[in-house]
Amino acid sequence: xxxxxxxxxxxxxxxxxxxxxxxxxxxxxxxxxxxxxxxxxxxxxxxxxxxxxxxxxxxxxxxxxxxxxxxxxxxxxxxxxxxxxxxxxxxxxxxxxxxxxxxxxxxxxxxxxxxxxxxxxxxxxxxxxxxxxxxxxxxxxxxxxxxxxxxxxxxxxxxxxxxxxxxxxxxxxxxxxxxxxxxxxxxxxxxxxxxxxxxxxxxxxxxxxxxxxxxxxxxxxxxxxxxxxxxxxxxxxxxxxxxxxxxxxxxxxxxxxxxxxxxxxxxxxxxxxxxxxxxxxxxxxxxxxxxxxxxxxxxxxxxxxxxxxxxxxxxxxxxxxxxxxxxxxxxxxxxxxxxxxxxxxxxxxxxxxxxxxxxxxxxxxxxxxxxxxxxxxxxxxxxxxxxxxxxxxxxxxxxxxxxxxxxxxxxxxxxxxxxxxxxxxxxxxxxxxxxxxxxxxxxxxxxxxxxxxxxxxxxxxxxxxxxxxxxxxxxxxxxxxxxxxxxxxxxxxxxxxxxxxxxxxxxxxxxxxxxxxxxxxxxxxxxxxxxxxxxxxxxxxxxxxx
Amino acid sequence: xxxxxxxxxxxxxxxxxxxxxxxxxxxxxxxxxxxxxxxxxxxxxxxxxxxxxxxxxxxxxxxxxxxxxxxxxxxxxxxxxxxxxxxxxxxxxxxxxxxxxxxxxxxxxxxxxxxxxxxxxxxxxxxxxxxxxxxxxxxxxxxxxxxxxxxxxxxxxxxxxxxxxxxxxxxxxxxxxxxxxxxxxxxxxxxxxxxxxxxxxxxxxxxxxxxxxxxxxxxxxxxxxxxxxxxxxxxxxxxxxxxxxxxxxxxxxxxxxxxxxxxxxxxxxxxxxxxxxxxxxxxxxxxxxxxxxxxxxxxxxxxxxxxxxxxxxxxxxxxxxxxxxxxxxxxxxxxxxxxxxxxxxxxxxxxxxx
Numbered sequence: 001x002x003x004x005x006x007x008x009x010x011x012x013x014x015x016x017x018x019x020x021x022x023x024x025x026x027x028x029x030x031x032x033x034x035x036x037x038x039x040x041x042x043x044x045x046x047x048x049x050x051x052x053x054x055x056x057x058x059x060x061x062x063x064x065x066x067x068x069x070x071x072x073x074x075x076x077x078x079x080x081x082x083x084x085x086x087x088x089x090x091x092x093x094x095x096x097x098x099x100x101x102x103x104x105x106x107x108x109x110x111x112x113x114x115x116x117x118x119x120x121x122x123x124x125x126x127x128x129x130x131x132x133x134x135x136x137x138x139x140x141x142x143x144x145x146x147x148x149x150x151x152x153x154x155x156x157x158x159x160x161x162x163x164x165x166x167x168x169x170x171x172x173x174x175x176x177x178x179x180x181x182x183x184x185x186x187x188x189x190x191x192x193x194x195x196x197x198x199x200x201x202x203x204x205x206x207x208x209x210x211x212x213x214x215x216x217x218x219x220x221x222x223x224x225x226x227x228x229x230x231x232x233x234x235x236x237x238x239x240x241x242x243x244x245x246x247x248x249x250x251x252x253x254x255x256x257x258x259x260x261x262x263x264x265x266x267x268x269x270x271x272x273x274x275x276x277x278x279x280x281x282x283x284x285x286x287x288x289x290x291x292x293x294x295x296x297x298x299x300x301x302x303x304x305x306x307x308x309x310x311x312x313x314x315x316x317x318x319x320x321x322x323x324x325x326x327x328x329x330x331x332x333x334x335x336x337x338x339x340x341x342x343x344x345x346x347x348x349x350x351x352x353x354x355x356x357x358x359x360x361x362x363x364x365x366x367x368x369x370x371x372x373x374x375x376x377x378x379x380x381x382x383x384x385x386x387x388x389x390x391x392x393x394x395x396x397x398x399x400x401x402x403x404x405x406x407x408x409x410x411x412x413x414x415x416x417x418x419x420x421x422x423x424x425x426x427x428x429x430x431x432x433x434x435x436x437x438x439x440x441x442x443x444x445x446x447x448x449x450x451x452x453x454x455x456x457x458x459x460x461x462x463x464x465x466x467x468x469x470x471x472x473x474x475x476x477x478x479x480x481x482x483x484x485x486x487x488x489x490x491x492x493x494x495x496x497x498x499x500x501x502x503x504x505x506x507x508x509x510x511x512x513x514x515x516x517x518x519x520x521x522x523x524x525x526x527x528x529x530x531x532x533x534x535x536x537x538x539x540x541x542x543x544x545x546x
Numbered sequence: 547x548x549x550x551x552x553x554x555x556x557x558x559x560x561x562x563x564x565x566x567x568x569x570x571x572x573x574x575x576x577x578x579x580x581x582x583x584x585x586x587x588x589x590x591x592x593x594x595x596x597x598x599x600x601x602x603x604x605x606x607x608x609x610x611x612x613x614x615x616x617x618x619x620x621x622x623x624x625x626x627x628x629x630x631x632x633x634x635x636x637x638x639x640x641x642x643x644x645x646x647x648x649x650x651x652x653x654x655x656x657x658x659x660x661x662x663x664x665x666x667x668x669x670x671x672x673x674x675x676x677x678x679x680x681x682x683x684x685x686x687x688x689x690x691x692x693x694x695x696x697x698x699x700x701x702x703x704x705x706x707x708x709x710x711x712x713x714x715x716x717x718x719x720x721x722x723x724x725x726x727x728x729x730x731x732x733x734x735x736x737x738x739x740x741x742x743x744x745x746x747x748x749x750x751x752x753x754x755x756x757x758x759x760x761x762x763x764x765x766x767x768x769x770x771x772x773x774x775x776x777x778x779x780x781x782x783x784x785x786x787x788x789x790x791x792x793x794x795x796x797x798x799x800x801x802x803x804x805x806x807x808x809x810x811x812x813x814x815x816x817x818x819x820x821x822x823x824x825x826x827x828x829x830x831x832x833x834x835x836x837x838x839x840x841x842x843x844x845x846x847x848x849x850x851x852x853x854x855x856x857x858x859x860x861x862x863x864x865x866x867x868x869x870x871x872x873x874x875x876x877x878x879x880x881x882x883x884x885x886x887x888x889x890x891x892x893x894x895x896x897x898x899x900x
C-alpha cells in the first residue's frame with residue numbers, strides 16, 4: 001500500500017525534523033546549564049542563580065514587566081473592545097487598523113519612538129519644559145510598562161471584542177427581564193461570558209512581555225530582565241558565559257511554559273458559542289459620553305500606533321549624519337539604497353525561504369495531524385507546542401549551543417537564521433492547516449469519490465482548493481513574523497547575515513535614528529503588504545494575527 | 547436474482563457494538579426503496595456500505611450480479627446525495643454537476659447538454675453560472691441531486707437528503723425527487739427517519755431497528771398491516787389497551803382472540819366517538835369513558851379519553867365546530883371489530899381468530 005508508506009515516511013521525517021531542530025537545541029541548553037565553563041558537570045550555575053542578587057532582581061523584574069504588561073494591556077484592550085463592540089464609534093475600521101499597526105510594527109521601534117518623544121532629549125518633554133512643566137524621562141520600568149501596554153493591548157482588544165460580539169443579546173435581555181440593573185447585568189452576565197477571553201488575551205500579552213528583548217534593552221537603562229541578562233551573558237565581549245546564559249534560558253523557558261499552559265487552558269475554556277440569532281447591537285451614545293468613548297478609543301489607538309507614525313515621519317526628515325535638520329528629504333532612503341541593500345536582501349531571502357519551508361512542511365504535517373489520527377499524531381501535536389514556550393532569545397542561544405560544534409555546524413550561516421524562524425512559526429501553520437481540514441465536511445470528499453474520483457484525486461481536486469486560500473493567508477502572516485524577528489537573529493547573525501531588524505537595532509544603538517526610521521518604514525510597508533494579501537485571501541480577520 | 551442484493555450483512559464497530567446484525571435486502575430495477583428507522587438503527591451504515599465508504603464486517607453485496615464489495619468506492623458507479631449537501635463551494639453550479647462526467651471521459655459538448663438537462667430537471671437552469679455558497683439549502687440539495695443523477699449511475703443513494711430543510715420545502719422537494727426518480731428510472735435507496743416522508747416517496751419501505759430489519763413492504767403494508775409492534779408504533783401512532791377485565795369483555799363482545807397475545811393495540815384513526823349511552827354500531831364494541839384532553843389540529847382533532855381499558859386517543863377527521871369536546875365530558879369510544887391488533891411478548895404481530 002503506497003499511501004500508507006507515504007504517510008509513514010512523513011511521520012518519520014517530521015519526528016526527525018523536530019528532533020534536530022527542537023529536541024537537540026533544547027537538550028543542549030539543558031545540558032549546558034549543568035556544566036561549568038571548563039566542561040565539568042555542576043549545579044553551580046543554578047546555585048549562582050539562586051545566590052546572586054543580580055539574578056534575583058532580573059527574575060523579579062521579568063515578573064513585574066510581565067504582569068505589568070498584562071494589566072496595562074487588559075486595561076487598554078478591554079476599554080477599547082467594550083467601546084468598539086457596544087457603542088457606535090465613527091471610523092471603527094480605522095481604529096482596528098490602528099490596532100493592527102501596533103501589532104505588526106517591529107517590537108523595539110516602539111521603544112525608540114517613545115524615547116524620541118519622552119526621552120532625555122525628547123521632543124514632547126522639551127516642549128513641556130519650555131512651558132515650564134518638568135516631567136521625568138521615560139526610562140526605566142515605567143517606560144517599559146507604558147510601551148508594553150500600548151504594544152500588547154491589541155491581543156486583549158481582538159480577543160475580547162470577538163467574545164463580546166458573540167454574547168447573545170437575548171441573554172442580557174433575559175437578565176433585564178429578571179430585574180437586574182444594567183450594572184448587575186454587566187457583572188453577572190456579560191463579564192463571566194468574556195472572562196475567558198480577557199484572561200487568554202491578557203496572558204498572551206504577558207507571554208510576549210516576558211519574551212521581549214528589545215524594549216527592556218533600549219528603555220530599561222539598568223532595569224534588567226531574564227531575556228536581557230541571557231543576552232548580556234552570551235554576548236559579552238569579555239567573559240562571555242555560555243553556561244550561565246543557558247541556565248537563565250532554562251529558567252525563562254520554565255516561566256514561559258507556566259503561562260503558555262495557563263493561556264492554552266483559558267482559551268480552551270472560551271467556548272460560549274451562543275446561537276447568533278440575536279446579535280448584540282451597538283448603542284449610539286449622546287453628548288459627553290459619546291465624546292468620552294471616542295476620545296478613549298482614538299487615544300489608545302493613536303498612542304499604540306504612535307511609534308509607527310513617528311518612524312514614518314522621521315524617515316523623511318532631512319539629516320546631516322545622524323543629526324536631524326529641519327525640513328524633509330529622502331536622504332535616509334538613499335542611504336538604505338546605497339549602503340544597506342544587502343540587509344534588505346538578506347531579510348527578504350531569509351523570510352521568503354523560511355515561509356516557503358513553513359508552508360510546505362506545515363501543510364503536509366497539518367494534513368498528517370488532521371487526517372491520520374492515532375497516538376503518534378496526538379504526541380506530534382503536543383511536541384509542536386514546544387516552540388511556543390521558547391522566547392526568541394532562547395531559541396537563538398539554543399541553536400548556538402546545538403550547532404556550534406558537533407556533527408552539524410551551522411553557526412554564522414544563513415541556514416541557521418532561516419531554520420530558527422522556521423521552527424518557531426511551523427506550529428502555527430500545522431495547527432491552522434489541521435483545523436481548516438477538520439472544518440471541511442468529510443462528505444465533500446466522499447461526494448467526489450462517489451462521482452468517480454480516487455480518494456487521492458478527490459483530496460487534490462476538492463480539499464486542496466478549499467484550504468489553499470487559508471494556507472496562503474497563513475504564509476503571509478508567517479512572513480510578517482519572519483521579517484520582524486529580532487531576538488533570535490540578534491544571537492545568530494554574523495556580518496554577512498545581518499537582517500533588517502538587527503540593523504535597525506544597531507542603528508538605534510548608534511543613534512542613527514533617521515536610517516533606522518527609514519528601514520523600519522520599509523519593514524512596515526512589507527508587513528502591511530503581507531497582511532493585506534492575507535486579508536484578501538481569507539477575509540478581514542484581525543484575530544488571525546494573534 | 548434481484549438487481550441489488552445485500553445478504554447477511556453485519557457491521558461491528560469497536561468491541562461490541564453491532565451496527566448491522568444480519569441484514570438482507572433485495573432491491574429491484576427502477577425501484578424506490580427506503581430504509582426507515584430511528585437514529586442508530588443501522589440504516590446509514592447499510593447505505594454507506596453499499597456506497598463503499600465503510601466495509602461490512604461480513605456479508606455480501608451484489609449489484610447487477612457482480613460482487614460489489616471488491617470494487618473500490620470510486621469505481622462502483624453509484625450516485626450519492628448527502629444530508630449536508632456536500633456541494634463543492636469553490637465550483638460553480640454547472641461545474642459541480644459536470645464534476646462526475648469528467649472522469650467518465652464524456653466529450654465537452656455532451657457534458658454541456660447533459661448538465662443543462664439535469665439542471666433544468668431540478669429547476670436550476672437559470673443559476674448555472676453562480677457559486678453555490680450563498681444559495682439556500684433547498685437549492686444546494688437540488689445541485690446535489692442533479693450532480694448524482696447526471697452520471698446515470700447504476701444506483702442512486704440518498705442519505706437523509708431533506709432533514710436539514712424546513713417543513714414546507716421538505717414536502718415540495720420530496721415530490722420532486724419522487725417524480726425525477728420515476729423519470730430517470732434509476733434504482734434508488736433512500737434513508738430517512740421521517741415516517742411520513744417514507745410513506746409518501748417509496749415503492750417499498752424497509753423498517754430497521756437496532757441493526758435488524760423489522761419489516762419490508764409497500765407503504766400500505768407497513769402502515770396498514772404492521773408485522774411488529776415496533777413498526778406499528780414507529781410508523782403512525784398506536785393506542786395500547788391495558789390488560790384486564792375491561793379489555794377481555796371488549797374482545798369477548800367482538801369475538802376476538804389470539805393465542806399467546808401479550809398486547810392488544812389499535813390505531814387512533816380507527817376509533818370513533820359517540821355520545822355516552824348511545825347504541826353501538828354493528829360489528830363494534832363501545833368503551834365508556836371521560837374526555838381528558840381535546841387537541842384541535844385543523845384537518846383533524848385528537849381526543850384523549852380515559853376508559854376502563856386504558857387511556858385512548860381517538861382521532862377525528864374533519865372536526866367541525868360540533869366535534870369540540872370539553873375535559874370531563876362523558877363519551878363512548880367505538881372500537882370496530884377490524885381495528886384491534888395483537889402482538890406477542892417479542893412484539894411480533896399475531897393472527898386473530900374471529
